[in-house]
Amino acid sequence: xxxxxxxxxxLSVFKGAPVELKCNYSYSGSPELFWYVxxxxxxxxxxxxxxxxxxxKGFTADLNKGETSFHLKKPFAQEEDxxxxxxxxxxxxxxxTFGKGTMLLVSP
Amino acid sequence: DVKVTQSSRYLVKxxxxxxxxxxxxxxxxxxxxxxxxxxxxxxxxxxxSYDVKMKEKGDIPEGYSVSREKxxxxxxxxxxxxxxxxxxxxxxxxxxxSFDEQFFGPGTRLTVL
Numbered sequence: 001x002x003x004x005x006x007x008x009x010x011l012s013v014f015k016g017a018p019v020e021l022k023c024n025y026s027y028s029g030s031p032e033l034f035w036y037v038x039x040x041x042x043x044x045x046x047x048x049x050x051x052x053x054x055x056x057k058g059f060t061a062d063l064n065k066g067e068t069s070f071h072l073k074k075p076f077a078q079e080e081d082x083x084x085x086x087x088x089x090x091x092x093x094x095x096x097t098f099g100k101g102t103m104l105l106v107s108p
Numbered sequence: 109d110v111k112v113t114q115s116s117r118y119l120v121k122x123x124x125x126x127x128x129x130x131x132x133x134x135x136x137x138x139x140x141x142x143x144x145x146x147x148x149x150x151x152x153x154x155x156x157s158y159d160v161k162m163k164e165k166g167d168i169p170e171g172y173s174v175s176r177e178k179x180x181x182x183x184x185x186x187x188x189x190x191x192x193x194x195x196x197x198x199x200x201x202x203x204x205x206s207f208d209e210q211f212f213g214p215g216t217r218l219t220v221l
Contacts, residue, residue, distance in 0.1 A: 009148065032206050043112075044151075044198065044212040051207050086150065093158055094139045094202055095166070096210055100150035 002026055002091040006099035013077050014107050021072040021102045023061075023087030032090040033070040035061055036098070039083045047072075047085070057081070077106045111135050112213040114199050120219045127186040129216050131199030137211075138204055140182035142166075142174060145196040145215070157182055189220045 003026040013019055025031055035047040048056045050063045050070060061072045070087060084101050091097040115130035133140065141156040143166075153166030155174040163174050171193060175183045182201075186193055199213040 006150075036210075043214045044200075046209045049207050049209075090206055093156065093164060094204060094206075094208075095141065095153060095156055096202075097153075098143075098151040100148065 002028065002089055002097045004087050004089055004097050004099040006085075006087055006102050008102045009100070010103045010105065012105045012107065015079055016076050019072075019074045019077045019081070019104065019106075021085050021087075021104065023070045023072065023099060025068050025070065025087075025089050027068050031063070031068075031070075033061075033063060034088045034096070035059070035070075035072050036086045036088055037083050038086070044086070077104075079106045079108060082106045111211045112199060112201055114197075114213040114216050116216050117214060118217045118219075120221065121186075121189050122221050123190060125186075125189050125220075127189050127218065127220075129184040129186075129197055129199075129218070131182045131184070131201075131213055132180050133182075133199075133201035133211070134180065135201060135203075135211065136179065137201040138179075139202045140176065141200040141202070141210070142172075142182065142184045143198045143200065144168070145198055151198065154184065189218075191220050194218060194220045 005024045033050040037047040038044045059074045086101045087099040088096040112133045142154045143151045157176040173185045197216045202210040
């Protein structure tokens with residue numbers, strides 16, 4: 001079975017500090033990976049996908065096949081980045097397997 | 109521009125009751141999904157459907173069933189609700205492409221007393 005591991009349940013940083021949310025996946029050739037985000041009282045939504053190689057809201061994520069990782073990074077955290085972040089990968093039948101999530105808290 | 113809607117935001121039921129959670133999407137997506145979201149456990153897939161009248165079990169199907177009679181509607185049924193089914197239930201839909209975005213509904217917070 002495909003697995004996605006997010007080792008941190010909670011990450012707390014100060015505004016302006018760099019942020020890295022970790023994600024590791026079980027190996028299987030060419031994975032298709034995503035980051036989803038859920039802000040307080042909002043629905044879960046796509047943040048970015050690895051194929052796009054784009055920066056969304058200042059966040060980037062690089063696929064490292066050697067380390068089977070897809071960590072989410074932002075150089076300078078903002079208070080509005082506080083949210084729950086889920087890493088996910090395709091698992092067949094168009095389903096996604098999600099990690100358990102990391103809560104990011106950015107303090108002023 | 110709401111794309112995935114769920115019939116209730118909050119629902120309180122009693123143990124043993126039959127519970128229906130409804131989900132509708134307006135994007136003509138083939139794939140629809142039901143998850144439950146619990147603190148510390150993330151999102152766990154209950155059932156999914158890739159076409160009308162087709163369904164597949166996810167990771168935690170026990171105690172649940174689903175129905176998909178129309179493409180836009182996917183229902184989750186708790187045949188006999190139990191307290192351990194108290195949770196946030198999320199519906200989602202997705203197209204066929206590997207990198208298609210999965211769109212989520214707002215969630216239904218179900219409490220079983």
